[in-house]
Amino acid sequence: MEEIYTDALRGILSDNCNPTVVRAIEAGGSAEGLWEAVESSGFADVLLTEEDGGAGLSLIQAFELIEMCGAFVVPVPLAETMVARALIAQTGQPRPGGSVALATGRYMPDGELVCDAVTCGRTANWVLVATGNTSAVLLPADAAVQGEAVAKLDARLAWPTAVQRTGAEVRLTANLRELHASVLAVQLAGALGEVFTRTLAFANERQQFGRQIGKFQAIQHQLSVIAEHVSAARMAAQLGCSGDRPDPLRIAVAKARTGEAALEVAALSHSIHGAIGFTEEFDLQLFTRRLHAWRQAAGSEAWWQDVLGAALLDRPDRLSLELIRATTDASSSVALAIMKEHT
DSSP, X not given: OOHHHHHHHHHHHHHHOSHHHHHHHHTTOOOHHHHHHHHHTTGGGTTSOGGGTSOOOOTTTTHHHHHHHHHTTOSSOHHHXXXXXXXXXXXXXXOOSSOEEEEEOEEOTTSOEEEEEETTTTTOSEEEEEOXXXXXXXXXXXXXXXXXXXXXXXXXXXXXXXXXXXXEEEEOSSOHHHHHHHHHHHHHHHHHHHHXXXXXXXXXXXXXXXXXXXXXXXXXXXXXXXXXXXXXXXXHHHHHHOSSSOOHHHHHHHHHHHHHHHHHHHHHHHHHHGGGGGSTTSTHHHHHHHHHHHHHTTSOHHHXXXXXXXXXXXXXXXXXXHHHHHHHOTTSHHHHHHHHHTO
16 A cells, blocks of 8 residues: 555544544534545545546555544444445446445345444445345435434434335445455454554553553553454454455454454453543543444454354365465465564
């Protein structure tokens, strides 16, 4: 990834997506200003081909941009819009303006299409809903019946049959749930890294018993465990984006590992911060709440671990080590580059 892309997006998000802005949008404020800033810069189209007006980046080439969406806990579905627009462009259908969330839907007996928890469902303009392995429908978010979800930005959305008829059917070239999980794994990696940076800074600043708490061995141990989880999660997220086509097993490893890390890092970071980390006024909770929301979206770690287990049981003649090698492809140039980066 050329620095010109990452530097440009970092500048836009630094100016338009600070914790004050995130809090205001979570409280029900408008996200239009933030979305206009990122869309006008062209970042929502980076996965499109140059012929379609994009930058022609692959998912792994856009890794740092998507990771930055997690590091800034962007309260609009920017990363998801990148994927949705690229998928729709591949079908030759017109791309929608505005932001697009990704979700997996289920049909009720009366024909209503329901998505239980749409990530950024409250701030998205559209939702690309998977209705099968390679089928989806693009529906307007404001036409849905909206219900409460656990996370502040998420929503339970339901479209009656009459509204569904106005949607655009999309025949996909990839499994939408897998792509969504891959993108969420990258955003989890970004948020995990930011939590570690903030926790390390706090430990080096906070004074207790006459010295910085980061000087105490117990705190140093907790910080080292956080660092291990953050590093492993980022490597897994990168592997989940590698390859010419999405690999279900690599994505399963990525989403499962980042989800595991989210649980541990959130708990340890709050332990180091003490009671202050849970307060609404302190920024840490903006990140740890999102960690918990993202680890559940598009399948929790347990769900993706079942996928890996099923893959192993499907081939009883295949050794576990062989499956690990096939999943991580440790001999590939991508994996070697990732390992070199972290040594």
